Amino acid sequence: MSSSTQPFRLAVIGSGPAGVYAAETLLRSAPVKSGELAVEIDLYDQLPTPFGLIRYGVAPDHPRIKGIITALHRILDRGDIRFLGDVEFGTDLTIQDLHTHYDAAIFATGALKDADLDIPGIDLEGSFGAADFVAWYDGNPDYPREWALDKESVAVIGNGNVALDVARVLAKSADELLRTEIPANVHADLAAAATTDVHVFGRRGPAQSKFSPLETRELAHPKGVQVVLEGRDLEQITEAEWEAIRADKRTDQIVSTFEGWLEEQRRREAAGEEPTDAHGGPVQRRLHLHFWHRPVEVLGEDGKVTGMRFERTRLEEDGSLVGTGELVDYELGAVYRAVGYFGSALPGVPYDESRGVIHNAAGRVTKADGTVIPGVYANGWIKRGPVGLIGATKSDAIETISSLLEDIDAGVLTPAPERDADAILRTFDERGVEYTTWEGWRALDEHEKSLGAAEVDAEGEPRARVKVVEREEMVRVSRDGMTTISVSTPA
Structure with a gap:
């Protein structure tokens, strides 16, 4: 693995367990921990909030499963993964944008249908x-x-x-x-x-x-x-x-x-x-x-x-x-x-309609005929189908990241032409995309907890949280909680 003066830029589409664990697996890999490979990771979600199916696909009376959010929250709270929410792939963010701004992309969009x-x-x-x-x-x-x-x-x-x-x-x-x-x-x-x-x-x-x-x-x-x-x-x-x-x-x-x-x-x-x-x-x-x-x-x-x-x-x-x-x-x-x-098709990404997954081999996205598309990967249910629990998702991440590291080492990935981390933010500003950030999520998180504290359950105890449902309100609370975003202008 050759070192570089510029960080390797990775986009992860989907902020549920499959997306977070893929990013975390790369950060915990030997080349990154040894300093041989510097990385910058952007984690995207079409919703203003992180955590995907753990927040929106698990019954509210399952606190043990919801506890997985605590582990995901701890990972994202470190600050070495940049979260960008309320960004819809295919409209706000395109496959061409990924090729322009990132050396590789991992799709971890799950199976929602x-x-x-x-x-x-x-x-x-x-x-x-x-x-x-x-x-x-x-x-x-x-x-x-x-x-x-x-x-x-x-x-x-x-x-x-x-x-x-x-x-x-x-x-x-x-x-x-x-x-x-x-x-x-x-x-x-x-x-x-x-x-x-x-x-x-x-x-x-x-x-x-x-x-x-x-x-x-x-x-x-x-x-x-x-x-x-x-x-x-x-x-x-x-x-x-x-x-x-x-x-x-x-x-x-x-x-x-x-x-x-x-x-x-x-x-x-x-x-x-x-x-x-x-x-x-x-x-x-x-x-x-x-x-x-x-x-x-x-x-x-x-x-x-x-x-x-x-x-x-x-x-x-x-x-x-x-x-x-x-x-x-x-x-x-x-x-x-x-x-x-069942998984959903993504614009510009090869999709197996019979299985509801992205065509892939060991996490490397392929065309229908098996030809590998360099720099594009998949993880989680959109990779293997909606089977298995968190343990299987972690194993998936290890396989996908292993494929990614092999490709970096082999030099088969084309470097992104636009490497400035703020360039994609400028693109969103130009398109009027009101993205949310991890700081914004922290604000919404505290807001929902305050709504819960103001109410009581059937036993008269304060509620832990009340979810905000309206997207506009979620974005407003998140954006209000974000400090003024300073996006650098290219020289």
């Missing part, structure tokens, strides 16, 4: 993508402020973490969510919701659900919520599968939780007792868990959702899932599909 569920009726009024609902209740400024929650019985299709989050938010009382950073408009809509029954449907059995043991137990924690199971879903498990369940600690804990709920449910029914929530209180909402259900059709009338049809499934001895031919209909007023995320 809902994957398709290709069944009849999926486009009826009242059928929603879970990703849109999550963005709404997380206060993403690019989504509607109101959400109609006027149906008593709703379905959530999927057995992953997002399905669990959506079901829990729909079933939980709005006041319980006041202890979180839930925006005021979201709390108001949830408080007025007519929802009494939330049905979660999975294609496979209880042992194949992707919930963690803790997340499973937490389903029954909200006050006023009863978890309801179908006895036949557990009775369908074969003896061989039971042996495999008991041999795996994680799976055993999950299925044992289901067994305990079902046993208590049956005991109360046999004794003629009224059901209660996990705290012994009255039931106000029911969370139904359905397994072995493959979606067949969303049923409707006059263009609106009225129910869903499923086919019962079972596992073959080789573990493959097959339909039994038995069809089951449910009356429902709304459907939320949580069957996965």
